Amino acid sequence: MEGFHASLRNRVTTLGTPVVSPLPEFYEVFDEQNVLNIADSLERHHELPRAFSYFGSGARHWDDSVTLQPPRPDIAALRDRLPFLDEYFAGRSRLDVVDVGPGNGDPARVVLSHLLARGVLGRYLAIDVSPGMLKIAENRLRTWFGSSAPFEGHVLDIGRDRFDHLVPALSGSPEGPVRDPARACLALLLGGTLGNLRSPEDALGNVRGSLGRSDLLAVSERLDECPGPSARPGGARRGTAPPPPRLSPFNRFLLDLLGIPESLYAVEFGIDPRRDTRFIRVRLGAPVRLRLRTGAGERHVDLSEGTPLELWRYWRLTPAELAARLARSGLEPVFAGDAAPGEFILSLSRPCLPSPSGTPAG
DSSP, X not given: OHHHHHHHHTOEEETTEEEEOOOHHHHHHSOHHHHHHHHHHHHHHSBOOGGGGGSTHHHHHHHHHHHTSOOOHHHHHHHHXXXXXXXXXXXXXXXXXXXXXXXXXXXXXXXHHHHHHHTOEEEEEEEESXXXXXXXXXXXXXXXXXXXXXXEEEEOOTTTOOOTTTSOOSBOOTTSOBOOTTEEEEEEEOTTTGGGSSOHHHHHHHHHHHOOTTOEEEEEEEOOOSOOOSSOOOOOOTTSOOOOOOOOHHHHHHHHHHTOOGGGEEEEEEEETTTTEEEEEEEESSOEEEEEEETTEEEEEEEOTTOEEEEEEEEOOOHHHHHXXXXXXXXXXXXXXXXXXXXXXXXXXXXXXXXXXXXXOO
16 A cells, blocks of 8 residues: 555646556556557546456455355356256266366356266366466365366466367367267356456357257356436435445555545446446546556546546446347357346357358347
């Protein structure tokens, strides 16, 4: 914290505009490309990419925030579908599991435990943009299974990259990789990972392109709660003003690292009806110049007073909307669960065969 307060004391102004500089830890956590991506996102989208909140100590803040949460219904639903998975992959002596956005590994635990007990687990590949999150998942896996469960961590952005180069395949085809007849791949996209992304369709397209016809994708997403007002819900008594909302350490992580103090912004929680998303954002109460250090010299990001900076979004989904997203990405359901508003829903899908026109067949 002393470094944080020191950065505030050292702030200077240019023509009345506060100039803020990141803490030294910022450059320890993020490499040159990360820094440029953050700058581009602030300038083009007025957004701090959520994925970067899971870097450095942000991964620990996230893990601390979910440790005490109750078991999720989608994990129980996945456990109930294990007999179906056994039947679907019957005849395969090895099943490789690709866990996209593994979190702390808990969502995949039920699948790995089952496959290990049956002696059919091939490889377990965890994919995440954050090395810190991969380390958390690996540590949990070692605690649960020791050395009996293989772990491979791969830093990869599913919004931009496919993973077919990581999973064994005999050859490629229009339907995707052709697997060894004795192996198959189960991809996991659990815990609402999809709903946090700027473009869920890009991520689903990359997953679809990495799967062969015999492979399967398990997706779980939180359904939106009943429609509510766009303002942040308040817990104040009638006739009293609610206290100003504050960010959790996890949601504040990037702002703190950038040296942007709480005194320069107001917090907003709500719904964006235009994009149909829920959001957490801050609105600047004064113009700010962010001074970043890059290999090519200093880069300045100028943000005007009143600029909203989005920290988190979640696409509001119904079961029909989730099914439509999967279909548009060339995935057809083999199981579609059900859930109440606000709960997680589980879907199992496989790649569609391309139609003669080259588009996925429905």
